[in-house]
Amino acid sequence: MLDRVLSRKRLLELVDELAHARRIVGPVKQNDHYFYEPVDRADRLDLDFSYCVYGPKAFLLPPTQTLFRFKQHAGTFETTPEHNDEPLGIIGVHPCDVNAIRLLDHAFANTHPDEHYLTRRRQTFIVGIDCPGPCTEGVFCGDMHGNEATTGFDVMCYPLSRDDTGGDVRYGVVFGTDAGREFILYAQAGDPPSVEDERAFERYQIEKQAAFPQQIPYGVDTLPDLLERSYDSLLWQATARRCYSCGSCNLSCPTCYCFNMFDEQELALGTGERKREWDGCQLRSFAEVAGGHNFREAPASRLRHRIYRKAKWVKEREGIAGCVGCARCDRACTAKISSVEIYNQLAEER
Amino acid sequence: MRPRIAIFSLTSCEGCSLAILELEDQLLSILDAVEIVNFREGMTERSWDIDIGFVDGAVSTPEDKREVEHFRECCTKLVAIGACACLGGLNTLKNYQDEDEYRAYVYGDCAKYFPTTPAQPISAVVNVDHELPGCPMVKEEFLKFVTFALAGRTFKLPEDPVCVECKKKGILCLYEKGIICLGPITRGGCNAICPSYGAKCEGCRGIVAEDALKAAGVNLREQYDVDLADVLADVRMFGAYQEKTLP
Structure with a gap:
């Protein structure tokens, strides 16, 4: 069911309104690739983007971030936490990245609520743009159900009619939050959906179902069991001999949320900052502990760990899939290691 | 007491020594924290009583070898800075060429007055405690190294690519x-x-x-x-x- 229909022109006008109160980030084309970039005007956004090289994660979980400042004071330490509560609008988020943010939300809110993440997240407004088909070759979002977002956005825009001659796009809009509802209705933008609009939306959904090719023929639901039985497969070793342990798969993944913490002291030693930075389970020192022992010294054990996280463990622990199928890991891998290939090869071994 | 620091150069462009002087905003804090006692690129006074010696440049001549052995004797800790000191650096390109040819190319008729050896990192000649590689060395990493030394923390190079x-x-x-x-x-x-x-x-x-x-x-x-x-x-x-x- 749609909540509203809206032209792209009107949507961009609303984004320009939003820019008075929020920093706006969205897909911008640079040479032949799209990146999430801050923009000062909505018309700099390219909402027809195929995919962004990296997801919008960096705006919620910065690559490096100060958690608190410390100061030595009368034999003890004085600490001042640092939070970023600058209002942010991320415009043009595909369902895969919406789902990835949903996982981050869950991971950072549960067990140990992370105020640094949650403060930013509370101040973030998300406008999703749905994908009528795969954005590029090799994505397996259809298999992972990453191509369908039902929550995690403030509004989601479905491009019901596309005009390839450069004319306007007509979006069917679904509200995800009250803020999303206000964003559209306060401005009285767009129209209530007509019966034809609802029919167009139904057609859109049916065509979309057919548009995503199946990449994992045995089905994603078989993966946890498959992996359970494949712990000792020779495939890990055979594939990992190509692995550089460069962590590119982790760091370009929109759902990877692991981080490392460290202290940065001033030369005078009395003051400094505790920071965190992105980490990745494929990096050599990721599982190294005090005393120098490394729980996953071999590249093969690190590769297996990542694949288990993506298709089994995260789902079991968080109840949300650890992978949205965007295939950024596969594209980022200069050794051309593909997670889809790994799943399918393991299935064929059985 | 402030640690006594020296900065030495062997065969190199001395760009890594220069990188220290380029830490302009931090120079005064550095001088508050350490005492620089020997630095060809930065001062004329020289002392040989040294806690931490930083060396840029490769061992590329018999004289380099004698010098770096002397540095090692005078410094409690010896730190190689830059690609030349850590890896041999650009100097090692000559190791793949004919010696007579490259000596004639560089020194012309005077080649016989300038003995040379295959270029080596200083760790090939003396024991090195730490290495801060890069061409030039990453000056922020140098600052981090000094801060860690002052705080008594163990410094480790990043292991990520x-x-x-x-x-x-x-x-x-x-x-x-x-x-x-x-x-x-x-x-x-x-x-x-x-x-x-x-x-x-x-x-x-x-x-x-x-x-x-x-x-x-x-x-x-x-x-x-x-x-x-x-x-x-x-x-x-x-x-x-x-x-x-x-x-």
């Missing part, structure tokens, strides 16, 4: 443009300075780990249509790989 920093900076992987970049096999910590400006990583901070070099051998043979000799020439440039061959 350059790719990590490209991803953190959100820049497009050069492999997407068909460029064979040495990022995946090269020790990071440089903030991916070369790829940030569109230039491929040339490995000035050395090979990050043996298994990465092995993976490169497999991938370049099986996954890419490239001339391995070209890639090896790149890896060789800063002496990162010395006699090792791609497996």
